[in-house]
Every structure is written in structure tokens, then in C-alpha cells.
Amino acid sequence: MLDFVINTIIILVLLFVSYYLWKIGKERKENVLLLKMISLFILIHVVVFPIIYVLIIKNDPSSIEIDSKVLSFEKKSQLNNLELNYNKNDIDNQKLIIENILKNDKKLLEKETIYWFNDNDPFHEDEPDYSITTGSSTLYFYERDKEIPNEPYGRFIEVEPKDKSYKDFELKGDFEMSVIEILDKGLRRLELLSKERKNELKIIKSNKFWSYKEVLPYTINILFSDSFKPKKSFSQLVHFLHNVLVAVFLFGFIVSLLQNSLEDKKESNIEERLDRIEKTLKEIEDMLNGKRE
Structure with a gap:
């Protein structure tokens, strides 16, 4: 584009x-x-x-x-x-982590009460914990409204893998979406990026x-x-x-x-x-x- x-x-x-x-x-x-x-x-x-x-x-x-x-x-x-646009390692690693969470920790995420930290408000020590640790990662939950101009808004999940060879990454969803829905949306986006990368690579190899x-x-x-x-x-x-x-x-x-x-x-x-x-x-x-x- x-x-x-x-x-x-x-x-x-x-x-x-x-x-x-x-x-x-x-x-x-x-x-x-x-x-x-x-x-x-x-x-x-x-x-x-x-x-x-x-x-x-x-x-x-x-x-x-x-x-x-x-x-x-x-x-x-x-x-x-x-x-630069479609880093293969990042795409593959993020897909693997999300698939692992959805496969092994889906029930945990559905059962736990999720607290969404408001990113626009100052942090208070007495607020409930807004993170959950799964078998492979720690997930941080926060949301941001439209008050800050030129900033994305909605619900966000920051994924921090336990394996430090993987990079942290962020997933975005709408306000009404659940954690599972945001993870599913992120996985679909990564699958689309992977497909786009394969198509672009095919074009480059064919000199088109x-x-x-x-x-x-x-x-x-x-x-x-x-x-x-x-x-x-x-x-x-x-x-x-x-x-x-x-x-x-x-x-x-x-x-x-x-x-x-x-x-x-x-x-x-x-x-x-x-x-x-x-x-x-x-x-x-x-x-x-x-x-x-």
C-alpha cells in the first residue's frame, strides 16, 4: 500500500x-x-x-x-x-504463543475475572491485579478510551512470554470483546500476515x-x-x-x-x-x- x-x-x-x-x-x-x-x-x-x-x-x-x-x-x-514489514520470526513466534495459550489456558481465562486497567487514569496501588500468568506467558490487560488524540483505543492485551528468546507483543480488540475473542482476532491477523508474506515472497522470487x-x-x-x-x-x-x-x-x-x-x-x-x-x-x-x- x-x-x-x-x-x-x-x-x-x-x-x-x-x-x-x-x-x-x-x-x-x-x-x-x-x-x-x-x-x-x-x-x-x-x-x-x-x-x-x-x-x-x-x-x-x-x-x-x-x-x-x-x-x-x-x-x-x-x-x-x-x-521489515513481515518479520517471519515475529509472526511465527506470536502465532505459536497465542495457539499455545488458546490450547492450554482457555479454561483459565474464561474462569478468571478479568480486570481491565484504564490506561488513561493514574495507577493506584489498591486496584485489583490486571494480569494473569498462564503456562507460557503473563498477560496484562488494559483499555484506553478516546480521550487521548491520535492514540489507538479499545481493549489491549500485552503478552510477555516466559521464554525470553521471544519478544513481548500487544493485541488489540474492541471494548466489548472478551480475552478469548481478542486472542482469536490476533491469531487471525497473524495468519493473514503470514499469507501476505508468502504472496510477496513469491512475487519477489518471480521477479515481478x-x-x-x-x-x-x-x-x-x-x-x-x-x-x-x-x-x-x-x-x-x-x-x-x-x-x-x-x-x-x-x-x-x-x-x-x-x-x-x-x-x-x-x-x-x-x-x-x-x-x-x-x-x-x-x-x-x-x-x-x-x-x-
Whole structure:
């Protein structure tokens, strides 16, 4: 989800820059061609073609041969992000602990009276104990209402495993949920995370992980880079058209710059000639005035 948001923001910013340059080009009298060329260059080269490459790779990774060093670097980066977002050890350990509690200590949790400590109120020593120790963990129970802004609210269970090789973790539920319901909800969430991790890992291993922001750096320099080599007919056609369009745009830039340079030089020559004519006329006028005197 975060990846999608980042890609969307980058594309929208580039589209805005392209539109803004085109708009300025229409309104200004100078450098009109140059501004419009840059606007189209950003739109086609920096936005449209990278998106097309992403679609091609996601549909069939074998359509484009990616440089081994580039592929290795990007795949390693994706695997690191996967572990940050879906840490396998944490997911597996938390699932194991919750399953153990539900299997061996469910009756204890159903029989015991649970006191939910209000996290918003100051702690008082005379309040009842709000923790229960099971065979594998100590569970702490507390709840938080909506008084604190930007803080999650509801009922919470903090799980502190007796085995210190496992990390403490927290489970969240609604106010009306029981301890068993919160544990069940936490277990379902972990099972979903485990499934999502397997799907993401499958995508990475099949080289279908590429998105706009990953492809962009390697397609900007498409004329002078071998990072992306088309292998199938459609990808070769796209690559060829991309190279031709980039070459045309670069030629257009050079022509536009030369045109602006010639126009500036022409205007400069005209100004110099007018200055010389004005100087000559002034000298003639001074001579005539001298003769009259």
C-alpha cells in the first residue's frame, strides 16, 4: 500500500510539472518550443514509458532481461523491506504463543475475572491485579478510551512470554470483546500476515516486484544503458519506439537551443546596428551644428 502511494505521488508530481511547463510555454513568447518539448519529454519519457515497462515485466518477466547486478541489488532491497514489514520470526513466534495459550489456558481465562486497567487514569496501588500468568506467558490487560488524540483505543492485551528468546507483543480488540475473542482476532491477523508474506515472497522470487519508482532510474538513461534488454517482440518494439522518441526529443532540444541562440544573436546584431546608426546620425548632427556656428 505504501509503495502504491509513493508511486502515485511521484507520477502526480511529474504530471503537474509537465502540465505547468506546457502552460508556461503557451503563455510566453520566448522559448515556446523548448518549454513544450521539455513538457512532452517528461510526460512520455519519464512517466509513460516506465509505466509500460512495469506492466510488461509484471505480465512476463522474461520479456526483458535485466542486468544481473541491478536485479540482484533490487531483489535484495525488496527482501529487506519484506522482513521489515513481515518479520517471519515475529509472526511465527506470536502465532505459536497465542495457539499455545488458546490450547492450554482457555479454561483459565474464561474462569478468571478479568480486570481491565484504564490506561488513561493514574495507577493506584489498591486496584485489583490486571494480569494473569498462564503456562507460557503473563498477560496484562488494559483499555484506553478516546480521550487521548491520535492514540489507538479499545481493549489491549500485552503478552510477555516466559521464554525470553521471544519478544513481548500487544493485541488489540474492541471494548466489548472478551480475552478469548481478542486472542482469536490476533491469531487471525497473524495468519493473514503470514499469507501476505508468502504472496510477496513469491512475487519477489518471480521477479515481478518491479514498480514505477524501481524502474524509473534505469529507464531514464535508456539510450546509453544496457540495464534493460528486450527479449520478446512486443518489448523490443516498445524499447525501439522509446529510443527513437528520446533521440527525436534530444534533437528537438538542440534545434530549439540553436534557434534561441540565433534569435538572441540576431537581436543583438540589430541592436548594435541601431546603435551605430544612432551614433552616426548624432555625429552628422554635431557637424551640421558646427558649420552653422
